[in-house]
Amino acid sequence: MNKDEWGLTGTVAAALGGERAAALTALAGRVAELRDMSEDAATTDVLLAPLHGRAAQRWKRTAQADERWVHLGSGDGTSVLAVDEASDAGLREPAAAVVYPELHMRVVSWWLVHAWRGADLLDDTLESLNRWRITSGAVTARAVIEEAGSLVDEANALAQAWRTGKAAAVDDDDVKRPVLVRAALDPVLPKAALGSRMSGSHDKLRATNVLTLLKKLTKATGEARFPEWYDLLSDAAHPAFGARIALATPPLVHPSTAVAVRTYARAPMALDDGRSRRPLEPTVALAVADAVIAAGTHLLDVLDDGLAAVDDFGLTTAAATLTRRTYWRDFQPVRGSRACPCGRGKGSACGHRWGRETPSRALLTASQPAVSSASRSRAAGSRTVAGRSRSLLLSRRPGAARLHDAARSPDRRVRCGPARAVAEGWAGRRPTTRGSACDQPPGEPAERRHRTRGVGEGLRRGLP
């Protein structure tokens, strides 16, 4: 997706409302930036396994000098951790060369996987909205919520671990320091990288339940509507009621409640009284839009903070200087006034020093919205949009669009009926559907007295 080219079609923007359309366009721009910086990336990581007893003896027999091994024994002498391909600097600092490159490569690949997954899900959700593929949009928007919850959970744990390691290791020597850092981070990484809920997965590597992730995302963002959105999107993602109404108008209900009428179309729909049209609420589409704006904005903020922490780890430990392996973000530290390779300022001001604060402080305050100072204004904007969208949702009250009011006006479209739901055409998909209400089948006269009813209300009353 090219951020300069992306934009909602006019019909879709009108159906979603101007505030949402603006927020979605801003989100699309940020996703495009994420793609630009990560799309062509590729990386490698290594996973070290402590060797015990015979395995350690076998390693000693088979390790070749030209493989440039370094190793680190456990404190009790029962195991050894070893890695090959150490650089010259790594051979001089074997403990650091064992610990830092491995951890850095693993957090880099952890970040990239989240970035790619987040960008794909966000891209697909935005594109689905634009093409009015609401069912697909519900599936991917739901996945965006889950992805954001997972990222928040793991990024907080990793940031906390790195903060502990960076602070605790300040006064220690060349061996104790790497040992402390590994003790802080290694317990967190396996679950982040290998957590699963498949049958047969290891008990210690059970992925966090998705409803727990939803709670964590709700707490981290302060956005209380995530459970509500997740419920509706889950229903729409499955062959259930939410999926049946994804492309339907809200029920138009006769005052007697005897009859409820819904109209279905593969396009946004409007209420037409012969004089004007106003969009009919696309309930599921609004949930897709609101959820992807809130979850997507937070996801991108946490990715920003997460990458700052990943770079801080790499540059504080000088991990990339200790190995001959190459990987993404394998930056070499700089000093003084030279621009830091992390891209966030001068080398002297970036804070990649033992004992200094980690850059992602916002991630560590789990009870507060996890936004960086740089992105706080963006998040504030999204909350404003979300606040306004709430008022839009609440306007879904019975009688908000009384068809019988429209019916009192002179009927200038006799053949079509005075007021009814009509599908909006849009140039992006079906140009032939663009036209007046007269392109649609005649409406039922009885609909004049019907009024719109929110989907939620219909559910509560057991209406279709």
Ligand SMILES: [Zn+2]
């Ligand atoms: Zn830097």
